[in-house]
Amino acid sequence: MSARARLARTAAPFRAATRTAQVLIVIGVLMTLGFVFVATLGPTLAPYEPTQYQVDPEEPEAGQLPRLEEPSSDHLMGTNRDGFDVFARVIGGARVAMIVVLVSTLIALLVGVPLGLLAGYRGGRLDRILVTTMDAIYTFPSLLLAIVVAFLFGELFAPGVASAASAVGIVYIPQYFRVVRNHTLSVKQEPFVEGARSLGAKERTVITRYVFFNVVQSVPVIFTLNAADAVLTLASLGFLGYGVPPPAPEWGFDIQQATQDITSGVWWTTMWPGVAIILLVTGLTLVGEGLNDVINPLLRARGLSGTKLRGAPIGGSDADASLPRGRAKAADRDADDGADPPGATTSTSPNGPHRADGPDGPATADRDSLPPTAPVHSATAGVEPVLKVRDLRVGYRTPRGPLWAVDGVDLDLAPGEALGLVGESGCGKSSLSRALLNLMPPGGLVTGQITLAARGDGPGNEEIELVDASRRQLRSIRGDRASLVFQEPMTRLDPLMRVSSHFREAIKAHRPDLSNDRVRELTETALAKMGIPRTRVDNYPHEFSGGMRQRIMLALGIVLQPQLVIADEPTTSLDVIVEAQILDILAELRRDADVGLVMVTHNLGIVAETCDRVAVMYAGKIVEMGPVEQVFNAPAHPYTQGLMASTISLETTELHSIEGSPPDLIDPPDGCRFAARCPAVMDRCTEVIPRLTRPEDTAVDDHLAACILHPGADPADPLPDERS
Amino acid sequence: MSDPAAATTSSSSVDGGEPLLDVVDLHTHFPVRGGLLSRHKDVVRAVDGVTFDIQPGEVFGLVGESGSGKTTLGRTLLKLADPTSGSLIYQGRDIAGYDEKQMRPLRRELALVFQDPNASLNPAMTVAQGVGHPLLIHGLVDGRAQMRERVAAMLERVGLTPGERFLDIYPQDLSGGQKQRLVIARALITEPKFVVADEPVAALDMSVRARVLELMLELQRDLGLTYLFITHDLATARFLCDRIGILYLGNMVEWGDADSLFDDPQHPYTRSLLDAIPLPDPRRRDRDKNLPVGEMPDAQTPPKGCRFHPRCPVAFEPCGWEGADLLAFFERRWTVVDGDQVESELAATGSLQAADLRDDGVRFDAGNPVALSKLLEQLRTEQAHPLFDAVTGIERDGGGIAVTFGDGPEPDLQTIAGRQVACHLHGTVPRER
């Protein structure tokens, strides 16, 4: 990679940061650089030596000027009680501060980083001893520690810059140690480290080339954050008289000296060093916080950061609203694909809502040109759907403009129906499922209509439009009328709460009037349905296996008899046998209760086993939809055909794959989005957006495909109904 | 039925060929570390007595669920985990006891491909550095220029063309499929003989999987590689592998020729695995699935006798019943019988948590010993569960009731239908420990 590309790559997260953040970082950098400049060039800038007694130039023999001269053209910041020029002392103080920060950091780095690496990599007793020691140092009040060390070093060697720097440095050793150790621990778990061993690399090589290089990236952040703190510690030491001894210029000490004169109206001796401290600390903090924001997402993208991004993941305080964290999982990454640092800027892009394209624009063809009464999206015409989705678009802000992970989806779900939503990573299925209950990360965009039908009568059960629903309305619906079951059950259960408490909390939130006995009864029944005996109801989540925890999540999801359950890859982290058990339970559940199920999965087998209807998604759009038997036996869209052919089953004798990869959704191609990979592509395919229509050779009404191989799918064609 | 004469269907002892790797009674146990003050030492028996062999040029599939020990076994074969006992004969040399230094020259012949391509590449190294590093480690190239040349050639070999274009980028800039190609390139650049591929396509999308698998097969044919293919996906294993071993809780329960194993599974666990696969065919939705109950227990305290017995749908008397099975029986029963019955039975047994598990059975600190012994006798007569066939005694023990079980030996591998199978259904052959 060229140096320029490297730079561009490092700068990318900076560009992704918000405008304010960028400005603050720049200000911080300028302030810090200013200080470095002053500190380096100090002697040439200052008119006097910081320790030079000021005499009256006109009457040198009269001796020193009266001390505490007010600021004047000769002495810009005045002189202090020792008769030193304050300006010179402030500048000199900058140099002392810089030296102490650098030396102390060096000490902390040289001790903390290797120890952290060693402890993290080797583990065992050495690790435990070091961690205990460092924790002891860390919990010790840092200023007190610095004083003790400064005093000791002063006695043992000589008080001076070196002693002060060591005192400050020792305070920060535990911080470097902790960050480096924790980072090493997580990097050590990465397969590439074991991979290096399997290649025959020596331990030293593994630690340096594979571990250290990845860990060291976190050092600049700690450095800038600690540097500000170090400046304050140094000043405090000086103020208390344990720092750099006089007459060396040091801000803290100077302020302490000057406090004696404040009462006599002398302001300049305290103010200027004080301002210097504030400015430097502010500058360094701005840089540190900024770097933290910029570098952290970078580390996170590399899967190495243990630190959280700022801000709650989604929708504020809702406990069930967090996205799975960490490295993108195999199953579906589209929610992460578009996620970006909170608060990123965006503009209305050319890919804005399709409404802007006008009624005749090809982009609207798949929706607007359908006859308004066509029951095409419903499995059971005539039955009021429990969930109705119209022209749903779900997007994320990115530095390059909005990414529409779901781009114009229409769906109906009948009560008691199970709909499978399949597709590969990034097709939009997870974004769709999250948007259905409005569980979007900050910066997520949702437009269109999602209507949840009324559930009987009574307050709180009326038909509701979820896209514009308030947070309170959504909270009252989630877990009661509609619930979501995720992939990793353990991250959804509070390890410190008994299973029964999870249920009590969930039930009471929606049915505050239920008696405790009734709550208990509901809990036990729901769990028993999932095969969990009442004797285990009061256990903690960690006392259950992975499959049991997923059963608990399912039980939690259905305990209040919701109208709608959305299951997002509910069995992906489970083994095949446990998966089959859970799928059986789901199937049973649907037979007994009239719950509508949306099953999001990448596994066609799961759809075939559990669903009535299937919707195949590709690049943010539904490309084919219909009854499971129909779609599996006679797939009409080339993508569905390819997906089925590439699925490896026990009968597979020959491998198939779909060439190419999915399109960039920030700048999607014109026409059919599958065109670049489609074996049947024609010129016309890149000109029009195919609409969902019934393929001519299909036996059932509600089988639809969006491919112009089928007459009627080209928006220029008449609709099949009009043809007849 | 399989044909025992086919070269790959039987172990080395039958066909006489020299195996590339001969694994005999291999154990890999890990100590479980307690807290800072804990003196208590437990072990996880991740691999617990595995015997099989890998023939040169074959693809051997190691199939198991998570917790079966398949990854540990793979790592042990490459000596990335140290075997506790047993032997590991690689081309005539027992490398089980080799230390890291003795292993180092062998490392270029043994390669590893991981499941997650995102995590198996060092993000701090460019493609050239990462893929070329093994060449430098083993001193196989003179200088950087030659290394880059070799790397570029290898990249083209795995379908990343033109190779030069990839040399100076970082792995993070590639797609999942490309990254996995990179991992394969790195594994193969030292021209190894034996490659352990641990779920190499599990993290990839369906439409990309086939391409990576095809590449792996092509390289295997062209370079004469031998693969150990570790997977939980039976369908992929069947397509890819010549022979397959099914691992359950640290034991190989069945191994042999892939096709015959799938067409006619001889071990109940193998059969369950096959039944459990969700089929992409809605017409077969209502087929009979004979699913095992529960989940794989942890390898710290494996069940007695046959390790699969608590879950086995066809388990019978000699399979190793013990006290824990009786407790699990009650727990499961109480999710299906009605509430009043649960109350009365629970009153009889007392808290199950308080029951005392012993070597020969279990003692209930019974709430009502008379009622409990009556209940147990009744369940025994009803043969409510095969475990009752193994009950040898139901006796008063102080204020409680002690239930004792007869011996249930661990099944040893026996040759059935040209395969190795460890199950009492084929005759009780106790295994020696």
Ligand code: SF4
């Ligand atoms: S519209 Fe054209 S490119 Fe799209 S799936 Fe149909 S044939 Fe292929």
Ligand code: SF4
């Ligand atoms: S020995 Fe065979 S029948 Fe008995 S439990 Fe084990 S697998 Fe089942």
